[in-house]
Amino acid sequence: MTASPAGPEWAAAMRALAAQCGRAPSAHNTQPWQxxxxxxxxxxxxxxxxxxxxSDPTGRDLFLGLGAYLETCLVVAAGAGLGADVVVDVDRAARRVAWLVPAAExxxxxxxxxxxxxxxSARGPYAAGPLPDDVLDEAAALVEDAGGIRHLPARALAPLLARADRWMFAAPEVTAELREWLRLRPSHPRYAQDGLTDRALGLSRAEAAGLEMMLRPRVYGTFRRAGLPAALAASSRGLLRGEGTALVLVGPAAAGPAELVALGRALMRSWLALAVRGLATHPLSQILDCPATAAELAAMLDLAxxxxAVAVFRTGRxxxxxxxxARRGG
Ligand SMILES: Cc1cc2nc3c(=O)[nH]c(=O)nc-3n(C[C@H](O)[C@H](O)[C@H](O)COP(=O)(O)O)c2cc1C
Incomplete structure (x- = not known):
């Protein structure tokens, strides 16, 4: 395939790449792009x-995910020899984020x-050991046009994650929204389409069935004040043990949609660089969603x-x- 200057052939060539572009990551795997x-x-x-x-009232994860999607489209188009560029053109009323336009190269x-x-994304255990410095340097270089990358021992996030998880599971609306996107059994009608499956979450059949039961509105409603949030949060307790590394993407405090799109593109580049080395990522966005743990993280990193911080994730093998x-359209 060759780059065509513009017109219907270019759009048709982009359309043919839609499934590959759709492998981009998004929070709760909602795949919000249209x-x-x-x-x-x-x-x-x-x-x-x-x-x-x-759970994302400011649209932080929405615009990061759309940025990751746009970067993915450019990479996939380049692989097909197709010239493409991104023109960010956020219009909240029209719910438009950008245009993908033909490019000469x-x-x-x-x-x-x-x-x-x-x-x-991988939510299970990672091999022990910190990330080598050259990997950290590479990730930092790949985001520098939009922000910066900080790193800290994953272990340092353990108390924050526990607190953020309890906060998340104690909020009925946040938990209800999460439930909408969970696909905890293969018979779920959207199992192969979107959302978070039992397999993606690394749950055994019994664990998935237990989580499904605990999140049932009546069970959750009855036990919310009786320790259920702490019990739900306990599932991630062991994740940050060991000597792994967590990375934090830092952007401007006043980042609006356009800056978040740029940060999402940068995030995608860093995740791809890690993927090339066989490393996976596990975002822990609840630490940023919970105001108390977001403030603690900012203090730990001595942010100005x-x-x-717009994204936090552990990474490793x-x-x-x-x-x-899962993806819509397979
Ligand atoms: C902006 C953003 C925030 C995310 N936050 C979380 C998170 O807090 N917890 C988590 O387990 N995964 C999180 N993810 C990962 C998505 O759930 C994941 O990308 C999606 O399920 C698709 O899976 P894949 O990345 O393996 O393709 C996030 C992804 C993005 C792009």
Whole structure:
């Protein structure tokens, strides 16, 4: 395939790549992007039913995910020899984030469609040991046009994660929204389409059945004040033991949608660089969602008033091969 300057062939060529582009990551695997193919370009919009208004009221993860999606599209198009560029054009009323437009040259990237396909979130145990300095330097270099990367021992986040998980499971609306996106048994009608499956979460059949039961509105409603949030939070207790590394993407404190899109593109580049080395990522966004733990993290990292952590994730070599996550359209 060759780069065509514009017009219907370019849009058709982009359409043919949609499934590969759709391997981009998104919070709760909602895949919020919606595409409108026009001769002048592809409008990238978001579906309000796939935003997370309760757990992501500011749209932080929405715009990071859309940024990751746009970066993924450029990498996939480049792999097909197709020139493409991103023009960010946020219109909240129209729910548009950007245009993908034809470009004379394919996007300059060292990542491939294969890297996109092999990247994984992994929520199970990771091999012990910190990330080597050259990997940290590489991740930092890949985000520097949008923000910075800080690192800390994953272990240091353990108390924050426990507190953030308890906060999350104590909030009925947040838990209800999470429940909407959980697919805890293979018979769920959207199991292969979107959301978080039992397999993606690394749960055994018994654990998945237990979680499903505890999150049932009547059970949750009855036991919410009787220790259920702490019991639910306990499942992630062991994750941050050991000597692993957590990375934090830091951007401007006042980052609006356009800056978050740039940060999402940067995040995707760093995740691809880690994937190339066989490393997976496990975002722990609840630490940023919970105001108390977000403030604690900012203090731990000594962030300046003009800085804000926008993504936090542990990373490492997964000891259990993570499953391929579900996608709409297969
Ligand atoms: C902005 C953003 C925030 C995310 N936050 C979390 C999180 O807090 N916890 C988690 O387990 N996964 C989180 N994820 C990972 C997604 O759930 C994951 O990308 C999605 O389920 C698809 O799986 P994959 O990354 O293996 O393709 C996040 C992803 C993005 C892009």
């Amino acid at each position: 595409l409108r193919y026009e001769d002048s370009g592809v409008g990238v919009y978001w579906d309000p039913m796939r935003a997370l208004p309760v 394919p996007y300059a990237t060292r990542f491939t469609a294969n890297d996109v396909a092999s990247r994984r 008033a003009h800085e804000r 997964p000891l259990i091969e993570p499953p391929r996550s």
